[in-house]
Amino acid sequence: MKPEHDTKPDEPGEIILELRQVSKRFGDVTAVDEVSLRIARGEFITFLGPSGSGKTTTLMIVAGFLKASGGGILLDGKPLDPLPPYKRDIGMVFQHYALFPHMTVAQNIAFPLQMRKLPKDEIAGRVKHALDLVGLPDHGMRRPAQLSGGQQQRVALARAMVFNPRVLLMDEPLGALDKKLREQMQIEIMRIHRNIEATILYVTHDQEEALVMSDRIAVFNHGRIVQVDTAEKIYDAPATPFIADFVGESNFLSGRAADIAGGIARLDGVDGVDRESPLRGWCGAGCVSGAPAVMVVRPERINIAPDSSAAPVAENSIAGRVSDIIYLGQARKYIVDTAHGVEFSALQQSRAGDAIDMPVGTAVRLSWRAEDAVILKDQ
Amino acid sequence: MPSTVIRDRRAWLVAPALALLLAAFVYPVFWLLLRSASDPVWGFHNYATALSEAIYLKVLWNTVAISGATTIFCLLFGYPMAYTMVHAGPAARRILIYIVLIPFWTSILVRTFAWLVLLQPKGLINDILLGIGLIARPLELIYNRTGVLIGMVQILLPFMVFPLFSVLSRIDGSYMKAAANLGAPPLPAFFRVYLPLSLPGVFTGCMLVFIISLGYFITPALLGGRRDIMVAQLIQEQIDQFGDWGLSAALAMILLAGTALIFTLAHKVFGVKPAIRA
Numbered sequence: 001m002k003p004e005h006d007t008k009p010d011e012p013g014e015i016i017l018e019l020r021q022v023s024k025r026f027g028d029v030t031a032v033d034e035v036s037l038r039i040a041r042g043e044f045i046t047f048l049g050p051s052g053s054g055k056t057t058t059l060m061i062v063a064g065f066l067k068a069s070g071g072g073i074l075l076d077g078k079p080l081d082p083l084p085p086y087k088r089d090i091g092m093v094f095q096h097y098a099l100f101p102h103m104t105v106a107q108n109i110a111f112p113l114q115m116r117k118l119p120k121d122e123i124a125g126r127v128k129h130a131l132d133l134v135g136l137p138d139h140g141m142r143r144p145a146q147l148s149g150g151q152q153q154r155v156a157l158a159r160a161m162v163f164n165p166r167v168l169l170m171d172e173p174l175g176a177l178d179k180k181l182r183e184q185m186q187i188e189i190m191r192i193h194r195n196i197e198a199t200i201l202y203v204t205h206d207q208e209e210a211l212v213m214s215d216r217i218a219v220f221n222h223g224r225i226v227q228v229d230t231a232e233k234i235y236d237a238p239a240t241p242f243i244a245d246f247v248g249e250s251n252f253l254s255g256r257a258a259d260i261a262g263g264i265a266r267l268d269g270v271d272g273v274d275r276e277s278p279l280r281g282w283c284g285a286g287c288v289s290g291a292p293a294v295m296v297v298r299p300e301r302i303n304i305a306p307d308s309s310a311a312p313v314a315e316n317s318i319a320g321r322v323s324d325i326i327y328l329g330q331a332r333k334y335i336v337d338t339a340h341g342v343e344f345s346a347l348q349q350s351r352a353g354d355a356i357d358m359p360v361g362t363a364v365r366l367s368w369r370a371e372d373a374v375i376l377k378d379q
Numbered sequence: 380m381p382s383t384v385i386r387d388r389r390a391w392l393v394a395p396a397l398a399l400l401l402a403a404f405v406y407p408v409f410w411l412l413l414r415s416a417s418d419p420v421w422g423f424h425n426y427a428t429a430l431s432e433a434i435y436l437k438v439l440w441n442t443v444a445i446s447g448a449t450t451i452f453c454l455l456f457g458y459p460m461a462y463t464m465v466h467a468g469p470a471a472r473r474i475l476i477y478i479v480l481i482p483f484w485t486s487i488l489v490r491t492f493a494w495l496v497l498l499q500p501k502g503l504i505n506d507i508l509l510g511i512g513l514i515a516r517p518l519e520l521i522y523n524r525t526g527v528l529i530g531m532v533q534i535l536l537p538f539m540v541f542p543l544f545s546v547l548s549r550i551d552g553s554y555m556k557a558a559a560n561l562g563a564p565p566l567p568a569f570f571r572v573y574l575p576l577s578l579p580g581v582f583t584g585c586m587l588v589f590i591i592s593l594g595y596f597i598t599p600a601l602l603g604g605r606r607d608i609m610v611a612q613l614i615q616e617q618i619d620q621f622g623d624w625g626l627s628a629a630l631a632m633i634l635l636a637g638t639a640l641i642f643t644l645a646h647k648v649f650g651v652k653p654a655i656r657a
Contacts, residue, residue, distance in 0.1 A: 065556055085559040086568075098557035102575045111571070112561035163562065 016041040016199050017062070017167055021071035024057050024223075031057045033223035034071065039167075039201065044193050046202045048210040049220030050246065055203050058220075059169055062201065064088050075166060086115075091165030093173045097156040099144035105155050106131070106140035112163040130158040133192060150181045157189070161196060170202045174209065186212055207247045211235065219243050235298075239285040241379055244296040251302070251344045253279065253318075257293035257375055265375045267295045270340055279316055280370040286377025294378050301372035302346035304334050307363040317367035320344060322360050336364060408635070411628040418625030425629035435613070439633070442610040445527055445599070446592035450539075452532045453588045454581065457539035461580070464540070465547040476544075483537040491601045494530045495521065498602070526602035527609075534598060535591060539584040546580025582649045590638050610634050 017039040024032040032054040039045050047055035060066040062073060064085035073080040080088060091112075099108050106127050113123040131137050134154035144152055153173060161168055173189075174182045190213055193200055204210055210217050211231045218228045227239040238244040241252060255270040265283040281295050307319055323343075324335035327350070336344045346366055358364055415425050429435045464475045482490060497503050498520040505517040520526055554576065558568035596611040603609070608616075610630055617627040 063556075063560060065559075084564075085556070086562050086564050088560075089562070090560065092557070092560045094553050094557060096551075096553065098551070098553035100554060100557070100572055100576075111558075111563070115562035115567065159561065 013040045013042075015039065016043075016076060017201070018074040019058070019062075019071070020074070022058065022061060022068050022073060023070035024054075024061060024066060025069045030223050032061070032068075035223075035225050036071075037218060037225060037228065039199060041199055042197050044190070044200045044202065044213060044215045046204060046210040046214040046217045047220055048204060048207060048217050048247070051205055053220040054223035055205075055218075055220040056171060057223075059171055059201065059203050062167070063090055063092050063169055089163075089165055090167045090169060091160035091163065092169040093153075093156045093160045093171065095172045095175055097144070097152045097173075099152055099155055099159070101144055103143075104140065105136070105142050105144065105147070108144065108155060109140075109159045109162050112159065116163060126162055130162040133195065134158045135188075149177050150185060153177065153185060154188070157192065161192070161198060164196075166199070168198045168200045170200060172204055173202075174204075174206075182209070189213065211247070217247075219247065221246075237284060237374060238296065238376070241294045241296060241376055244374075244376070249299050249345065251297045251299065251342075253295040253297075253340065253342065254378060255279075255293060255295070257283070257287045257291055258289055260287070260289050264370055265289070265293075267293060267375055270295075277315055277317065279318075279373075281316075281373030281375045282371060284374040284376045287375045288377070292378035293375050295373050295375050297344075297368050297373045299333065299345045300331075300347040301368050302344070303367050304336070304346040304348060304358065304364050305367075306358055307365040315367075316370055316373065317365050318344070319363065319365050322358055322362045322364055325358075325360060334358065334364070336366060338366070411631050414624050415628035415632050418628065425625045426633070428626060429629045429633060435630070438608055438610055438613045441607060442593055442634075443637075445524065445531070445607075445609060446589050446595075448524075448528055449531045449535060449592045450585050450589045452528065453536050453539040454585060456532065457536055457543055457584060458577075458581070460536075461540050461543035461547050464544050465550075479537050479540050482533070487534055487597055490534055491530055491598050494526070494533070494602060498526055498529065521602055523604045524607050526604075527599045527607065530598040530602045531592060531595060535588045538587040538591060542583040542587065543577065543580040546583070547577055550576050578649075582645065586642065586645050590642065593634060593638055 015038045017037075019035055019037045021034040021036050022032055023030065023034050035054070035058055037045075047058065049055045057066060061068045062080070064080075064083065068081065075088070075090075099105075100111070103111070109127045109130050110123050113126060118126075127140065128137070131140055134157055136151060136154055136158070139147065139151065139155075144155065147155065153176075156173070160170075170189075174185050177185060186209060189200075192198075202210075202213065211234075214231055216228060216230055217234050218225045219234065220226070221242055227234060227243055229237070229239075234243065234247050238247065238250075241250075244250040245252075253267060253270050255267040257265045258268045259266040260283050263282050264280055265287050267279040267281065270279065279295060281297075284296075287293055318338050318340060320336035320338035322334055323337045326333040326335070328347075330350065331347045332350050334346045334348065336346060338344050344366055416423065418425070429439075460475070460479070464472050464479075467475060495502075499505070500517040500519075500521075502520075504520065505514075508514045509517065520529065550573065554572055555568055558572045559565075563571065594611050595609060596615065599607075599609045600612050600615075603612075611634075614627045614630050614634075617623045617630070
């Protein structure tokens with residue numbers, strides 16, 4: 001699904017925006033806590049986190065609407081902090097678009113160009129081009145109030161990028177749209193990003209959106225960036241149990257890491273007992289032998305089968321009983337009360353005409369491959 | 380919608396107000412209208428007099444000019460005041476609201492006499508200015524148009540500030556952020572974005588102040604000069620001194636018609652557009 005990009009996030013190309021230990025305190029509350037980040041030209045980077053995690057505050061500091069309490073920002077290598085918002089040349093799409101209601105769509109889009117005192121005919125040309133780009137060529141004379149939510153969103157996007165800003169900020173731009181439209185706009189924004197080769201800094205609390213759109217994701221929690229990585233890495237190799245829980249869905253087992261060899265560790269002491277059949281997963285961030293650890297397994301990587309006492313107990317398997325079955329359309333989610341007292345969920349692809357062969361109450365065995373589980377430091 | 384509301388039995392709730400309006404406004408207005416066209420004989424001669432003789436025309440013009448000037452000064456003082464109130468912190472805002480409200484709660488008569496004390500040749504203001512040597516002779520601040528304007532602007536300011544405050548506080552802060560983000564320095568952002576969005580409040584405030592000014596009596600009577608009187612004073616004088624009910628009634632009807640005309644025009648020009656809102 002994700003388009004391939006030229007930028008290799010691990011070794012970013014030319015750095016356009018750099019955050020150096022940016023902090024923001026409101027009284028006693030630290031909203032942003034020494035956030036550092038380097039963003040490459042042309043990159044699509046997403047700030048993902050729960051509300052109150054500092055992602056929007058950080059965005060507002062970059063836009064210049066808030067002053068950092070500490071640290072600094074470099075844009076194209078030059079300090080950004082002394083510049084007022086109107087001299088930063090950073091575009092922004094606001095959460096509720098903030099289209100000027102007393103101006104037509106075309107006047108809205110022309111506004112940043114007029115502020116830059118461009119000649120009239122060039123403004124007209126660029127407004128038309130921007131309207132074409134967002135697929136609203138005939139809507140220039142309308143007022144924002146006459147447009148649907150999705151169309152307003154497109155106009156906001158056109159207005160924010162028409163002056164070729166050095167960086168484009170987007171603050172939960174799709175939050176007000178319904179699911180279908182949101183998915184359309186995600187594709188649209190990615191298409192435009194490729195076309196105009198803009199650097200985009202995107203804020204969302206929607207992890208699915210972040211996974212779909214981003215070159216890299218910076219996960220925020222409690223004012224800090226807890227992980228910056230590609231979508232795949234965030235999903236498959238989360239740095240903390242929090243990330244595993246926040247991005248996608250995860251099952252957790254607590255214990256102690258042991259017997260680390262070849263990148264694979266064993267999880268001991270689950271439920272205080274060492275098991276006969278070992279639980280193994282690859283050794284992730286903070287996985288140290290003997291230290292408290294958490295095993296993380298994604299529901300779709302778990303195999304669920306009726307428990308037959310005849311079969312030998314396999315590695316990486318736990319027993320349980322089905323407590324609930326949720327039909328999701330493309331899959332069925334089994335909620336299983338495990339023998340360890342934790343609830344697990346396991347996804348099974350559904351096919352037409354499938355009979356449920358494991359109704360609620362069935363004794364089942366959940367199993368997974370060691371490579372599909374990761375053992376992390378317990379928080 | 381309106382028809383269902385009126386058919387509703389709750390329509391009776393407006394009965395007391397309606398009765399008062401009929402008895403205290405509609406009836407007297409009709410009575411005046413009749414009087415203006417029948418006193419001392421039937422015809423439009425009272426209107427002809429009011430609209431042709433130089434002295435009455437001058438008073439009508441005075442009234443419009445003083446009301447217009449009052450409106451402009453109220454806007455010039457009221458806009459920054461309302462803006463500050465909207466953008467102040469909650470504590471400062473409460474203080475500012477009371478600063479506007481407390482004079483508003485004080486009797487007009489009291490406030491006008493207070494201005495009399497302050498503005499007269501031996502009043503506080505002249506004393507201070509003479510005392511610090513800024514002026515050599517007392518300024519003529521009273522019994523002229525200056526006095527009327529000072530008094531009226533101060534008294535009518537709340538009618539400008541509160542409609543503005545209400546509209547300005549509804550302007551979403553993200554518009555100004557967007558303007559700044561798009562490259563607009565503070566002044567262009569104000570004139571291109573904030574001011575247009577605040578126009579409904581400007582119009583409401585100006586209409587209120589102008590219309591109230593047109594019929595103002597006490598303040599111009601106490602602070603104004605003899606050669607600078609307004610229509611309300613003229614009406615009072617015509618009745619009180621000459622018992623000329625016919626001419627007074629005609630003047631009152633002209634005032635009423637003028638007010639209605641301005642109101643309608645303003646509504647046509649500015650009211651037809653849907654209120655600009657987020």
